[in-house]
Each structure stands twice: as C-alpha cells, then as structure tokens.
Amino acid sequence: MKRILVTGATGTVGSHVVSQLREKDVVVRAGVRAVERACEQFGSDVECVHFDFHKPETWGAAFEDVDAMFLVRPPSEGRVKRHLTPAIDAASRVGVDHVVYLSVLGAEKNPLLPHHRIEDHLRDVDVTVTFLRASFFMQNLSEVHREDIAARDEIFVPAGEGTTSFVDARDIAAVGVAALTEVGHENCAYDVTGPEALTYDDVADTFSAVLNRRIEYTRPGPVAFTTTMYRRGFPLTFVVVMLGIYTTARLGLAGRVTDDVERVLGRPPRTMREFVEDHADAFRKESPRTTSSQ
Ligand SMILES: NC(=O)c1ccc[n+]([C@@H]2O[C@H](COP(=O)([O-])OP(=O)(O)OC[C@H]3O[C@@H](n4cnc5c(N)ncnc54)[C@H](OP(=O)(O)O)[C@@H]3O)[C@@H](O)[C@H]2O)c1
Numbered sequence: 325m326k327r328i329l330v331t332g333a334t335g336t337v338g339s340h341v342v343s344q345l346r347e348k349d350v351v352v353r354a355g356v357r358a359v360e361r362a363c364e365q366f367g368s369d370v371e372c373v374h375f376d377f378h379k380p381e382t383w384g385a386a387f388e389d390v391d392a393m394f395l396v397r398p399p400s401e402g403r404v405k406r407h408l409t410p411a412i413d414a415a416s417r418v419g420v421d422h423v424v425y426l427s428v429l430g431a432e433k434n435p436l437l438p439h440h441r442i443e444d445h446l447r448d449v450d451v452t453v454t455f456l457r458a459s460f461f462m463q464n465l466s467e468v469h470r471e472d473i474a475a476r477d478e479i480f481v482p483a484g485e486g487t488t489s490f491v492d493a494r495d496i497a498a499v500g501v502a503a504l505t506e507v508g509h510e511n512c513a514y515d516v517t518g519p520e521a522l523t524y525d526d527v528a529d530t531f532s533a534v535l536n537r538r539i540e541y542t543r544p545g546p547v548a549f550t551t552t553m554y555r556r557g558f559p560l561t562f563v564v565v566m567l568g569i570y571t572t573a574r575l576g577l578a579g580r581v582t583d584d585v586e587r588v589l590g591r592p593p594r595t596m597r598e599f600v601e602d603h604a605d606a607f608r609k610e611s612p613r614t615t616s617s618q
Pocket of ligand 1: 331332333334335336337338356357358375376377378396397398399426427428429458459460461464
C-alpha cells in the first residue's frame with residue numbers, strides 16, 4: 325500500500341491532510357516534533373514519527389519506505405538552504421517519488437519568497453512535484469484574528485480596501501490529497517483560491533450576518549496596526565510579516581480568483597459564509613483578555 329508522509333501534520337493545512345488521507349486506501353505517516361502528543365491527536369491508524377527540519381538525524385526514519393510527501397515549510401523557517409533543501413535532497417535520495425508542496429499564490433513571480441526558492445529546488449531534484457500555490461487562508465481569521473472578533477467585535481488588519489481570494493484550509497488539503505492519491509497531478513501547479521475576491525468590509529458583513537451581531541472592519545493603517553499588535557503581545561517579526569502580507573492585499577495584489585479547486589475536486593471551493601457558519605462557535609462573544617500592556 326502507498327505510504328504518504330505529511331509534514332506540518334499538526335498545522336492548519338497538514339492536520340486536514342492527515343484526516344482526509346485517513347479516508348483513503350493509503351498508509352498515513354505524520355512527521356511531527358512531539359510524537360506522543362501527535363499519537364493522542366491522530367490515533368493508532370496514523371504512524372507518528374519524529375521529524376524535525378532542524379534535526380537531520382530524524383529524517384532517515386521519517387522518509388523510509390515513503391512513496392509521497394506533503395511538504396509544509398514552517399512559517400517561522402526562513403533558512404531554506406540550511407534546513408529545507410537538505411531535507412528535500414535526503415527525501416529524494418532515499419526514494420520519495422512525489423512531493424506535494426504547500427506554496428503561496430504568486431510564489432513563481434517573487435524570488436524574495438522562501439517558497440520561490442523551495443519550488444526552484446524541488447524542480448532541480450529527482451522527484452515528481454505538485455505545487456499548491458495557496459491564497460490567504462480563511463483560518464487566519466479563526467486563529468490569529470479570532471480574539472479580535474470574539475472579544476472586540478472587530479477585524480483589525482491593515483488591508484485598506486483591497487480584496488483577497490480567501491481559501492478554506494480544508495479545500496487546500498483536499499487538493500493536496502487528490503494530488504497525493506490520484507494520477508494526473510504530476511508536475512502541475514495549482515493556484516488554490518476561494519470562489520470570490522472579498523474586501524474586509526465584505527468579510528465583516530458576512531461575520532455580522534452569521535453571528536447576528538455587528539462585527540466592524542476598523543481599517544487600521546500600518547503604524548496603528550504594528551503598534552497595537554505589538555502591544556497585544558505578538559512578536560515584532562511576526563507583526564512585520566503580517567504587515568507585508570496585508571500590504572499585498574492593500575495594493576490589490578491578493579484578489580485573483582481561479583477555478584483550480586473546482587477543476588481538481590469537481591466541486592466549488594467553500595465560501596466565506598460557509599467557513600463562518602462552520603466555525604461560529606469559535607467567534608462566540610467573549611470578554612477581552614486583560615494584559616498588563618493594554
Ligand atoms: N496563512 C496563510 O494565509 C498562508 C497562505 C499561503 C501559504 N501559506 C504557507 O503555508 C505554510 C504554513 O502552513 P500551515 O499554516 O498549515 O502551518 P502552521 O499551522 O503554521 O503549522 C506549522 C507546522 O510546522 C511544524 N513545524 C514547525 N517547526 C518545525 C520543524 N523545525 N520541523 C518540522 N516541523 C515543524 C509545526 O509542528 P509542531 O506541532 O511541532 O509545532 C506545525 O505542524 C507556510 O509555509 C506559509 O507561508 C500560508
């Protein structure tokens with residue numbers, strides 16, 4: 325039976341890749357840093373093995389007998405040449421045939437992005453590749469921005485009036501699972517977007533309608549965003565990366581919509597409304613957390 329290694333298996337997209345692969349006729353291996361916790365999370369039908377990009381001694385056992393791999397660059401990992409490309413080389417050397425890589429929309433045009441360098445490297449090694457160039461995840465709203473919505477009734481991002489083609493991580497995972505388990509996706513690149521380009525005013529309206537209370541998009545400028553997020557306890561480097569991402573939206577560069585999800589899955593991608601309905605509990609009204617810096 326085909327054995328598939330999922331890196332980033334505890335993360336936003338990887339966790340859905342693992343759960344969707346479990347429905348298929350394959351052996352699922354989760355490459356994780358905390359094995360015990362992952363075994364509890366995934367249960368006994370998933371092989372949980374120690375895998376750390378920073379620990380080459382973990383790579384051999386993780387890649388052994390693996391036919392295909394779902395590859396996620398941890399968001400904090402900027403040192404591509406030091407940790408990512410050597411791991412890719414090792415996977416190729418021990419016979420991993422196919423790598424499905426979670427990239428980012430527009431990576432092919434922007435050599436400054438780590439995703440661009442990883443795509444280039446994957447093309448140079450002896451593996452079949454599929455690139456999932458994903459748009460902005462809807463799940464950023466239920467993870468990084470959840471508390472703003474639940475406790476402050478606001479969406480606080482510096483995206484101006486730009487649009488974004490938000491995509492649900494469950495759909496990205498579904499495209500990845502298709503690429504890992506079906507033929508016809510070899511050496512393809514998919515621009516994985518949601519079905520519509522939305523401004524944050526549109527997003528706030530959707531939240532308001534589904535949650536039945538007013539959620540405001542408060543449109544902070546770059547300075548107000550940076551200082552407020554820093555005061556709320558987010559690390560400055562993380563805030564600066566977010567600022568870069570939202571500036572892309574502000575400049576109108578994040579709104580491209582494609583039909584790649586529908587072409588691969590035979591159904592349209594989930595809408596923002598479906599996402600908010602499915603996660604409504606996470607946004608239930610709560611009191612703001614009080615921190616000493618607020
Ligand atoms: N957010 C977006 O809107 C967006 C859009 C397009 C593309 N992307 C790209 O998607 C990727 C992130 O995907 P995600 O959001 O699904 O991930 P995520 O939720 O941030 O999770 C990161 C995963 O990486 C694992 N990890 C961290 N350090 C590791 C290491 N040294 N060795 C092995 N595994 C390690 C974590 O495992 P632990 O449990 O061990 O911490 C976790 O499973 C990034 O490359 C990002 O640029 C994001």
